[in-house]
Amino acid sequence: MNGVSTRKYKEIIPEMADTVGVSKSQISREFVAASEAEFKRLCERRFDDANILVIYIDGIQFGDCHVIAALGVDSDGQKHVLGIREGxxxxxxxxxxxxNDLVERGIKADRLRLFVIDGSxxxxxxxxxxxxxxNPVQRCRIHKVRNVLSYLAKDQQQPVxxxxKAAFSLDAKKGQQKLQKLVEWLDREYPSAAASLREGLTEMFTINRLGLPLELHRCLGSTNVIESPNSGIRRWTCRVKRWRDHSMVVRWVAASLLEMENKFRRIMGYQHLWILETKLNELAEKSGIAKDEQVA
Structure with a gap:
């Protein structure tokens, strides 16, 4: 239409871009401003009216920069990006x-929630x-399995x-007993694997101890719910060849998470979250936390 051959569009586009102020440096400045705005929006979000039952916390690394993120799940199974921190x-x-920042923005500490974390x-x-x-804390089972297997000979990894996995499907008492026997067996030839399995063993069965249905075990038994967005962040940032500084990493992580949040689906088994809420309230009453403090 404008006399430009399709074979020559690659040559003409850079010239057109310069005439309308969309040079590479201009695009970079625009994205810095936009990502700073997104980071500010994330830091200022409030959750006073959100009935957050579960909080997942996990980290992601870009070069020498570490970022930890917190993701919450409400009573309807909806996921919320709660906050991030460099470190x-x-x-x-x-x-x-x-x-502390989550508390200041409405995730009050006057009620019980389930926390799902790695081994930190x-x-x-x-x-x-x-x-x-x-507050009940569930240790990520996938992290634990990976850690234990890393100390084993290849031919021992599959049976262990x-x-x-079989132990995780049992009730808390029987499951812990089964893994304790596995610890004793590993101690003979793989003491490092045994030590890894022994550490935090009780908190591997928190969701079993709460009596939650199996439909919730897959999502509440690991940090995969937050690791999936972390994988998305890597896809969004895969074209970045050089991180100028840590603030750039934090801005990109914030912008990526907020963009992905619009496409988050409810967690698997969300129909049964009412059971978790009931169990948390019962635990709070037994722990002496006032019932009127349980209102979200």
């Missing part, structure tokens, strides 16, 4: 700051410090993995 989940100050000791301590030690 490692092994850093107690970073994890505590992240959780700093994060576990931060939960106790900010939200109280009575099968034993662990």
């Amino acid at each position: 490692s989940s092994e850093n107690s100050r970073v994890t505590t700051d992240l959780l 000791k700093a994060l576990r301590c931060a939960i106790d410090s900010v939200f109280g030690h009575k 993995q099968a034993s662990m």
Whole structure:
């Protein structure tokens, strides 16, 4: 229509771009401004009216920059990006700051919630410090299986993995007994694998101990719910060849998470979340937390 051959469009587009102010540097400035706005929006979001039952926390790494993210699930099974912080989940100050920020923005500490985390000791301590030690914590089973298998000979990995998965499907008492026997067996030839399995063993069965239906175990037994968005972030940022600084990483993570949030689906088994809410309320009553403090 404008006398430009389709064979020559690659040559003419750069010239056109310069005439309308869409140079590479201009696009870069526009994206910096847009991503800063998204990060600000994420940091200022409030959750006073959200009935958050579950909080997942996990980390993602870009080069030498670590970012931890918190994702919440409400009573309808909807996922909410709660917040992010630059730093490692092994850093107690970073994890505590992240959780304190959630409290300030409406995720109050006056009720019980289920936390799903990896094996970070700093994060576990931060939960106790900010939200109280009575909140149930579920350790990610997938992380645990990977850690244990990493210490084993290849021919031992499949049977150990099968034993662990079988134990997770049992009630808490029987499941822990089964894994304790596995620990004793591993101690003979694979002491590092045994130590890994022994660490945090009780919290591997938190959802079993709460008596939650199997339909919820897949989503509540691991941090996959938040690892999936983390994979999405890597797809969004795969073309970035060089991270200029850590603030760039944080801005990209914030913008990516908020964009993906629009496409989040409800968690599997969300129809049974009322059972989790009931169990949390019962646990709160037994723990001496006032019932009127359970209102979201």
